[in-house]
Structures are given as structure tokens and as C-alpha cells.
Amino acid sequence: MVSERVQGLLERMSLEEKLAQIVGFWVDEGGDVVAPMQGEMASSAKLEDATRHGLGHFTRVYGTRPVDPIERAQWLWEAQRTLVNQPGPGIPALVHEECLTGLAAWKAATFPTPLAWGAAFHPELVEEMGVAIGESMRTLGIHQGLAPVLDVIRDARWGRVEECIAEDPYVVGTIATAYVRGLQSTGVHATLKHFVGYSNSRAGRNLAPVHAGPREVADVLLPPFEMAVLDGKVRSVMHSYSEIDGIPVAADRRLLTDLLRGTWGFDGTVVADYFGVAFLQALHGVAGDLGEAAGKALEAGVDIELPTGNAYLEPLAEKIRAGLVDEALVDLACTRALQQKEELGLLDETFESEPPTSVDLDSPEHRRIALQLAEESVVLLANDGVLPLTSPAKVAVIGPNADRSEALFGCYSFANHVLAHHADVEMGFEAPSVLSALREELSGADITFTQGCEVEGEDTSGFDAAVAAASAADVAIVVAGDQAGLFGRGTSGEGNDADSLELPGVQRQLVEAVQATGTPVVLVLLTGRPYAVDWAFEKGAVVQGFFPGEEGGAAVAGILSGRVNPSGRLPITLPRSAGAQPYSYLHPQLGGSSQVSSLPTEPVLAFGHGLSYTTFTHTGLTVADEVAAGDTFTATVTVSNTGDRDGEDVVQLYARDVVGSVTRPVAQLLGYQRVRLAAGETATVTFTVPTTRLAFSDRDMVKIVEPGAVELWVGPSVATKETEAALTLTGDVHRVSLDDNRWVTTTVERD
Structure with missing residues (x-):
């Protein structure tokens, strides 16, 4: 629902003022190269010219060159006061910054990479990290963080593997959602990236085309984003640079509007990956000029052009004046931008208060x-x-x-x-x-x-x-x-x-x-x-x-x-x-299968592997004999520290859908739980599992839970079935809806 305040602001704005609200300005754009094709895409605009009609975003105020955080905060507060007090809308800019491994600013704490988050299998700790990062950002007047990355790893050759959490969609979804919750609890909006398909590029090459079937997209690449949108209530999503089967995501309305907003009900802002709108012309070749690229991106659902307004300013204005792009698309994007600022309290912010005079960006916490x-x-x-x-x-x-x-x-x-x-x-x-x-x-x-x-x-x-x-x-x-x-x-x-x-x-x-x-x-x-x-x-x-x-x-x-x-x-x-x-x-x-190839296919070490200085055993996996498709079942396992020193185990519950109407993976992680056990201690871990964890897209691309036999096991990795059980899903095929639970919950009872 659009508030009367936002509606009133929009009605009073000129076209130029509305366009200004849906672009960013990169204060230090001419500095170090930190974005693809930054030199080719660089703008010569000066701050006073770029902000004369207002401004949507300040791009990377702290994170492009080494500037003292307190000195830059003083500059930022003054720049915001200028925006508030100049003729026109009088709206501050939203400030965004990178924060994947901590706030990207000089002297700020630097945490492990997301691949390390995945290795820890500890969402609650990642949420704590998100809180710490968000508090630093909020102190410095930053409103939106360009993190986390929810790309599911598909190829170890890809350079951005380090930014990803795991090769398992559920691990990615649970840990990324924890980060989102932590960051947003401080009043800083998180941004999911890169929606979608980026990690599935051909041959692991950056920006290479993605050739993934709709089932792989639906069942592997999209679930983490679905969890973070529906359960994490994320406030922003960044489109990926990818083109999937010939359609650039930045120009794909089916993904950015029909699925994201229509099916999932997302009501935040969609931001462009840096220069992603211009890339529709420069790299993908689906637009003849920047104005056409802007029109395609807006129609698809890209609200904010980042890092600067290469396409959404004069090139787009020309198309609108020529009747080639509907101004209603600008109104819709601008409305979303203003709603985000209203949600963040920016419409009431005057910046008359003083900026911070000291800040500890690397505290003991x-x-x-x-x-x-x-x-x-x-x-x-x-x-x-x-x-x-x-x-x-x-x-x-x-x-x-x-x-x-x-x-x-x-x-x-x-x-x-x-x-x-x-x-x-x-x-x-x-x-x-x-x-x-x-x-x-x-x-x-x-x-x-x-x-x-x-x-x-x-x-x-x-x-x-x-x-x-x-x-x-x-x-x-x-x-x-x-x-x-x-x-x-x-x-x-x-x-x-x-x-x-x-x-x-x-x-x-x-x-x-x-x-x-x-x-x-x-x-x-x-x-x-x-x-x-x-x-x-x-x-x-x-x-x-x-x-x-x-x-x-x-x-x-x-x-x-x-x-x-x-x-x-x-x-x-x-x-x-x-x-x-x-x-x-x-x-x-x-x-x-290696029986049909002359080359071995088995990996050196399996997903979930990790040794300890103590030993753990997993015994007595127990489940009900059957459960109706669409219902929930419990799986109980005993874990014991059989060594002579304290340690932590990651208990991993796997499943295999034995027969499916489409081919199913030989193993799938259903749930996991980190458990600390003293030497000689035993605990019982109970997984409460919605059968939707076994859902997949059928031949008609409908997400279902299918009745039939399921094998379950717990072990030190996916490759070892230390304790096993069998389950039969009964009844009719269950058609999955957004109301179905997506999360496994666990309890730990110590003997």
C-alpha cells in the first residue's frame, strides 16, 4: 500500500526529479577499479550537477578508496543536508555499501568469507555477525548493504566461489537468511545477490552465458532466494549479470516481476548490479542504445540503476519524451524508491544532528x-x-x-x-x-x-x-x-x-x-x-x-x-x-557413474567432510514408517563423543527419493545441526522435517511432494551412511504452496 505521503511526493515531482530518485551517484567513481568495465562506463558528472534534481543513492561513500571514516561521515552529513535544503523534493539519498565480509571501509573489521560461513554450518553465529556489521553501518549513515550472496556453487573454477556459501541450496538459504535477519535487525536493508543463475555460468567463466534448464533453476538456484524473501523478509534484491538461455536477467520480467513480486510477494526494491542496465546494450546486445536498455530494464522490474545513472537519466528521458517508454514505469520504480526511504526514516531525516565524532569499527565484539x-x-x-x-x-x-x-x-x-x-x-x-x-x-x-x-x-x-x-x-x-x-x-x-x-x-x-x-x-x-x-x-x-x-x-x-x-x-x-x-x-x-566413462567421477572428499581430534558416532536413526506427502515427520539420531576430548560435531541428515517421476539426486541434505559434546557425552538430536524438503518440479514444472519410498541416513559426510532408516510418503501428490514450511527445526537433548 502506497502512503499518502509518498503518493503526494510523486505527484509533485517533475520527470527529472523522479529519474533522479532511481539512480545512484558514485562519489569516487574515478578512483580504483572495483567493478567490471568501470573505466568504459565511467561518468564525467560532478556532484553538484548530478544532484540538482535530487538523488536516489550515494554509491560506496566509504568503500572505494581509503578515507578516514569520521572525516567521510562529516562530508556525508553535509552532502545530505544539501540535498534536504535545496529546491525540489528535499529528500536525502540512500547510502549503500558493500558488506559481504564486513563493512567495506578502511579500519573496519573483516570477517571470514561466505564459503567459511558455510563450512561452519552455524547460522546463529552468522546472524550475530550480521548484527555487528549492521551496527557499524548504521553509525556511519549507511542504509543498505550489498550482501549476502545466495548463488549456489556449481563450478569450483568460478572466481567468485569464495563469495558463495555452499553447493547445497538449503545450506545457502538458511545461512544467508540468518545474515539478512541480523543485518536488517539494525535498520540496514540487506540486498540478495545475484538473482539468479550467476554461479552457473558456462565453464565457470565470469559473465559467461548460463545454460540451465527451468527445473535446475527452480529446484537448485532459486530456493535460497525464496527463503530469504519469504522467511527473511529481505528488503532489496540485485539482479544478476547472467543471461539464462539467451534472456538477460536484467530484462526478464518473468523473473524480476512475475516470480519475485507476483508469486513471492516481494515489495522491496530491485537494484541493478553495477552497470547491469547498460550491459543490456554493451554486453548482451538486446538493446540498441542506453535509452532502449533503460526501457527494457524498467519494464522487467529493475527499480534502481547502480552505481550511476548511465541509462536511467537523459537516455531514458529521451525515450519517454518520444513516446517510446511509458512514464508510468518510472512512476512505479520511483514509488518503490520513495517507499524504501520512508521505511528507513529518510523522509523525516534532516541531518541537523552532528555526525559521529568517533567510531570503533573493529570492537572486541x-x-x-x-x-x-x-x-x-x-x-x-x-x-x-x-x-x-x-x-x-x-x-x-x-x-x-x-x-x-x-x-x-x-x-x-x-x-x-x-x-x-x-x-x-x-x-x-x-x-x-x-x-x-x-x-x-x-x-x-x-x-x-x-x-x-x-x-x-x-x-x-x-x-x-x-x-x-x-x-x-x-x-x-x-x-x-x-x-x-x-x-x-x-x-x-x-x-x-x-x-x-x-x-x-x-x-x-x-x-x-x-x-x-x-x-x-x-x-x-x-x-x-x-x-x-x-x-x-x-x-x-x-x-x-x-x-x-x-x-x-x-x-x-x-x-x-x-x-x-x-x-x-x-x-x-x-x-x-x-x-x-x-x-x-x-x-x-x-x-x-564411472561405469559409463573411462574417467573417475568420484570426488576426493565429499560434501560435509571434516575431521576432528576426537571421534563421533551416529547411531539409532529412527523415523516413522510412513507419513503423508505434504505433512511433517521427525527423525531422531543419537550422537556420541567417543573420544577423550571435547569437540563439536555437525550432525547431517540426508535423504534419497528412490523413485521419481523425474530423475532425482542420489543424495540430498535435509537438515543439519552443530552440537558441542564433552568427551564421553551423548545427545539425542531430533530433526522435524517438512516433507516439502523433498519437493521438486514435476514434468509440468509444478512444485510437488510425490509419494513413494525415501532412504534416510546420518553420517560424517554425504558419502558415509553411518546409520540408516526408511520412510514411505503416502497419499496423493502434494502440490506445494508458499504456505508450506520450508525449514527443518532441530532439538538437542543431552543424556
Whole structure:
């Protein structure tokens, strides 16, 4: 329902004033390149000219170059006062900023990447992180965050895997919705991205076309967005750059209006991914000029053009004056923009109050959350007994990521997004490297360091020193992996796609040279994607960190020493090779069969895998014999810590729909629960599961729950059926509606 206030504002606005409300202005656009084709799309407009009719959004006020947050807040308050007091609508601009791994601003806390959130399997902690991020943003006058990413991982070669949560839609949906709830609880609007299909690009190439059938889109790619819209009540959605089967999402009314607004009832704003409207002309070739691109995007349902008004200002105005675009489309988008500002309190904001004079963007609470999330996300992939370390006297720390704080962060961290262009500017907060953390953790040991090689490149001149250091040590810790960056400035991140899933550069050769010394080796991986590292498993231990953030060094050091018991689980399958991509554990039977191919298809490690310094058993999975399709059932399992130290398990309930009217995956995660158990402790975990978790799109693309046999199991990963049960869905086919429950709930009762 449109308020009288918003309706009155709209009626008094000129066309130019309405257009101004549906575009952004990028104050520092001419600075560092942080968006695709930023140079080609750059605007020469000055602030005073761009805002003379008002303004919809200020784009990335804090996050494009290193500016002191307090000084920039003072500038922002003054700019907002100018907008309020100038002739015309007198409406402040909405301020948006990136916040995927923390507020993208100088000196702000940097948390683990979303892939690490997935590895932690702990939505409640991610929600706490969202609250902490939102409070920082709100203090600085930021109203909307461009996060989280809900793309379901389909190909490990894609550079933006690090920004994604998991290859399982339910894990993505539950964790992303938790982030949305946390951020929005502070009064900051979250933005779902990238709606939809972006992660399914051909060959894992950024912006490559997406060729996904409607069933894959409906049953794999869309469910996380549905959960965040319907259950998370998200207030903004960003369209993806994708074209799906030849139709760019930015010009697809079926997705942006019919599904998102019509079916799901979304009533927030749809924003363009940066330059996405202009890309309808420049990249997709479905518009002859910017004005035509603007008309197509508006008609599809894109309300706000970001980062600037390349298409929605004069090019669109010309089409409207020529009668080629209906001004009613502008009225609709402007109404939504004004409603969002009304919801945020901006229509009443005068900015007469003073901006903050001090701010702590990396408080002890930020660091507590960052440390816990990092510790819970690190995955022990393999261990031949070398871990935990038992008071080694001499430790050789080796590798290109051992003494680099930047190696702890993803590409959307301020450090790698912006400071990579400003080598003379300090980080602005503490982020001890793995080497520094190990020196504190193993204070009694003699620790030496040699780099060995760079992340990229073919230089092996440092190998001899690395081999000598390892030979003289009781244990060698090799810290390898990625450097996150943008558009070729790194090995992981936006625009950094991979042809190979071998470690970048000569890092594998370095590790193998160190292993050949006979000294026990621990390989620590700080990466944004999983790599094919099965060759390392039989000669030591392998520890995986998915860019674990500012406290990641301490988390890794604590796990190596044994002070912290590893509890992370793989949110993505560990691949055998790049040739096996794209891959998902959610494959039908033929997708995993090696009997019809000369190449093995089984992954190295399965989804959900992760070792511990204790042992857990799962027994006695119990379910009812049958339940009506469309109803809810309970599954109960006993989990025991059978080792001699406390630890945390991620209890994973899987299912297989044995016979379907369309092919069904050989396994599907139904629900999960992180459980902490003392040594020798036992607990009973009960999953309450709506049968809609087994829903799929039938041959007529109707979402249904089909009667029939279902196999269920619990195990340490999808590949191991430690305890099993059988269930029969009875009755008629259940047609799924939006009123059906999408969530599994769990209870834990300790013996």
C-alpha cells in the first residue's frame, strides 16, 4: 500500500526529479577499479550537477578508496543536508555499501568469507555477525548493504566461489537468511545477490552465458532466494549479470516481476548490479542504445540503476519524451524508491544532528565473532597423526601465505578490494598472519620462516632454503593457497576464474619438495575455492581455511596446536580435477557413474567432510514408517563423543527419493545441526522435517511432494551412511504452496 505521503511526493515531482530518485551517484567513481568495465562506463558528472534534481543513492561513500571514516561521515552529513535544503523534493539519498565480509571501509573489521560461513554450518553465529556489521553501518549513515550472496556453487573454477556459501541450496538459504535477519535487525536493508543463475555460468567463466534448464533453476538456484524473501523478509534484491538461455536477467520480467513480486510477494526494491542496465546494450546486445536498455530494464522490474545513472537519466528521458517508454514505469520504480526511504526514516531525516565524532569499527565484539567463526570454519581435511602438534622444539614455517595478512581475506574485503591499490596505506586494524599467530601460540618453539615461492609465478629459487629449513625442523608447516583480488589481480575473486584446480604457480612443487625431506608436514590452505590436493593427503596433515578473516591466523594456530578442536565441514565437494567440473553432490545417478566413462567421477572428499581430534558416532536413526506427502515427520539420531576430548560435531541428515517421476539426486541434505559434546557425552538430536524438503518440479514444472519410498541416513559426510532408516510418503501428490514450511527445526537433548 502506497502512503499518502509518498503518493503526494510523486505527484509533485517533475520527470527529472523522479529519474533522479532511481539512480545512484558514485562519489569516487574515478578512483580504483572495483567493478567490471568501470573505466568504459565511467561518468564525467560532478556532484553538484548530478544532484540538482535530487538523488536516489550515494554509491560506496566509504568503500572505494581509503578515507578516514569520521572525516567521510562529516562530508556525508553535509552532502545530505544539501540535498534536504535545496529546491525540489528535499529528500536525502540512500547510502549503500558493500558488506559481504564486513563493512567495506578502511579500519573496519573483516570477517571470514561466505564459503567459511558455510563450512561452519552455524547460522546463529552468522546472524550475530550480521548484527555487528549492521551496527557499524548504521553509525556511519549507511542504509543498505550489498550482501549476502545466495548463488549456489556449481563450478569450483568460478572466481567468485569464495563469495558463495555452499553447493547445497538449503545450506545457502538458511545461512544467508540468518545474515539478512541480523543485518536488517539494525535498520540496514540487506540486498540478495545475484538473482539468479550467476554461479552457473558456462565453464565457470565470469559473465559467461548460463545454460540451465527451468527445473535446475527452480529446484537448485532459486530456493535460497525464496527463503530469504519469504522467511527473511529481505528488503532489496540485485539482479544478476547472467543471461539464462539467451534472456538477460536484467530484462526478464518473468523473473524480476512475475516470480519475485507476483508469486513471492516481494515489495522491496530491485537494484541493478553495477552497470547491469547498460550491459543490456554493451554486453548482451538486446538493446540498441542506453535509452532502449533503460526501457527494457524498467519494464522487467529493475527499480534502481547502480552505481550511476548511465541509462536511467537523459537516455531514458529521451525515450519517454518520444513516446517510446511509458512514464508510468518510472512512476512505479520511483514509488518503490520513495517507499524504501520512508521505511528507513529518510523522509523525516534532516541531518541537523552532528555526525559521529568517533567510531570503533573493529570492537572486541567484532573480534570475538570473527574468531569464533574462523575457528568453526577451518576444516581438517586429512591427518596422518602429525596434528595436533605436541610441543615441537623446532618448527619451519614455509610458504607464500604464511606471513601475509592479505592471505586471510577475500576479494570483497577492503584490504584486497581497495588497499591493493594503496600499498603505502596501513591496514587500519590488527590481522596477525599465520606466522605471527604461530609464534604466539607456540611460544616455546624455535620457529623459522622462509617463503619458498610466490602465490603465482614460476620462480623456484626459494626452494633450497625451504628444504633446508624443513630438514632442520621437527615439523614443517607450509601455508599455501590463493591471493584474492579483482579482474586478474589475484588467483581468486571476481574475474579470477581458473583453468586448473592445481594450486596456483609452483606451490605444489614447493610442498612436494618439503615433503621429500621426510620431516612431518602440515599443509595449511588459505583459499577461495577447493583445490585438487589429494596428492598431499598421505604425507602429513592438510588444513583448509576459506579466507578465515582477521582472526584467521589465530584460529589456524589454535587448531594446529590442539588448543582448538577443528569442527569445520566442507560446504563444497573437494574435486579430483578441473576436468570433473562442473560438479555437485546433488547429481542424479548417471552424474556419478564411472561405469559409463573411462574417467573417475568420484570426488576426493565429499560434501560435509571434516575431521576432528576426537571421534563421533551416529547411531539409532529412527523415523516413522510412513507419513503423508505434504505433512511433517521427525527423525531422531543419537550422537556420541567417543573420544577423550571435547569437540563439536555437525550432525547431517540426508535423504534419497528412490523413485521419481523425474530423475532425482542420489543424495540430498535435509537438515543439519552443530552440537558441542564433552568427551564421553551423548545427545539425542531430533530433526522435524517438512516433507516439502523433498519437493521438486514435476514434468509440468509444478512444485510437488510425490509419494513413494525415501532412504534416510546420518553420517560424517554425504558419502558415509553411518546409520540408516526408511520412510514411505503416502497419499496423493502434494502440490506445494508458499504456505508450506520450508525449514527443518532441530532439538538437542543431552543424556
